Amino acid sequence: MMDIASPSVRTKETKSEGRGVQSIEQGAKLLAALADEAEPMMLKDLAKVAGFAPAQAHAYLVSYRKIGMIEQDEDTGRYRLGHFAIDLGMTRMRASDPIEMACDAAKELSKSTSLNVALVVWGSFGPTVIHVYESGSQINMNTRPGTVYSMTGTASGQIFSAFLPETAVKEAINKEKREGALSGRVGQARFVSKKEMDHIRDVGFATVEDPPVPGISAYSAPIFDYSDQIILAMTIIGEDQYLQSALEDTFIPALLATTQKLSAELGYRPSR
Incomplete structure (x- = not known):
């Protein structure tokens, strides 16, 4: 509002x-x-x-x-x-460039939280990283521009699974299953229930219990445009020890504040 x-x-x-x-x-x-x-x-x-x-x-x-x-x-x-x-x-x-706006916001979020921040779009092969802003901490992660995430085994992938049209989600998940280990995606595909998807929509962000890299977790939230469609996912990434120190009172609120502000600037009105 x-x-x-x-x-x-x-x-x-x-x-x-x-x-x-x-x-x-x-x-x-x-x-x-x-x-x-x-x-x-x-x-x-x-x-x-x-x-x-x-x-x-x-x-x-x-x-x-x-x-x-x-x-x-x-x-x-x-x-x-x-x-x-x-x-x-x-x-x-x-006059608005969503990617440029998201890049500026991601850079500021990384700076203010000392977390790595990735911007992910829906590409030909699924959730695809287009930018990564590193906080300067030396964490062992394999996220780079061009990285494709698992639809169900990563926080970013689950965001697209929750907010994209159901037909597109089912097609992408089935394709990932057919390709198996040869897909080259980051994250291990897993079953995600309807209840879990509903929970992601309710709270506005996603994470996974078994992250692709042990000891490093990610939390992702959607960015919508004026047509109420998800156009990006913004994902914060950091070491568990650091994330858990201020997850609920600082990091998740900062992520949601950033994505909700961007969505509003792009014309999204959740009341619709």
């Missing part, structure tokens, strides 16, 4: 940016509500979600209609985002 800070909350960063236009910041709450709800809304409902009185919200909506930021259905009276909002969104999408 879009986070619009109250104008009364002044951070040091806000102060350094100079004085803004308070009415614009206030009115943006209405636009954020329309974007988050992702469906046309009646005035009273829109005002309630955005924290406005109906009369106050209506005044903003009149101006937004004039510039095409919102539209009102003549038959139902419901409001929705208008053509100008669509133009802005499309321009933002055309």
Whole structure:
């Protein structure tokens, strides 16, 4: 969800940016509500979600209609985002390079956590590493750009297994089984139950109990785009001793915060 800070909350960063236009910041709450709800809304409902009185919200909506930021259905009276909002969104999408954005985020995550971070895409042979950012620690791992992961025997592979269409997942898993040890993939294929897949979707990340390299574990999370499709997996990798020292209170939250922020910047709205 879009986070619009109250104008009364002044951070040091806000102060350094100079004085803004308070009415614009206030009115943006209405636009954020329309974007988050992702469906046309009646005035009273829109005002309630955005924290406005109906009369106050209506005044903003009149101006937004004039510039095409919102539209009102003549038959139902419901409001929705208008053509100008669509133009802005499309321009933002055309100017965004998901891989470049993910690379910058992965590099920062590696730096802040002192963990190795891998970016994985869905390639012709399955989950394929495209970038690895090393923390500087000398850990024995065989992950390099071009590495293909097992669909079920690695954290990255399980993320794609959980969030890709079921048909594509079954086809990839069957192909991996047919190839066996000759596949060249990292990770040993294993049976993953529907319950395990549901758990990954619920918590938003995946890991495996028996990692490909003993003593080194990985945790992976998905990155989605505006069409709600998974486009990347981001995976943190480190020695068990170091990972376990701050796994639940630092490392997993940092991973999820990074992937969720990237997804939001690429237009993903989980409420849909």
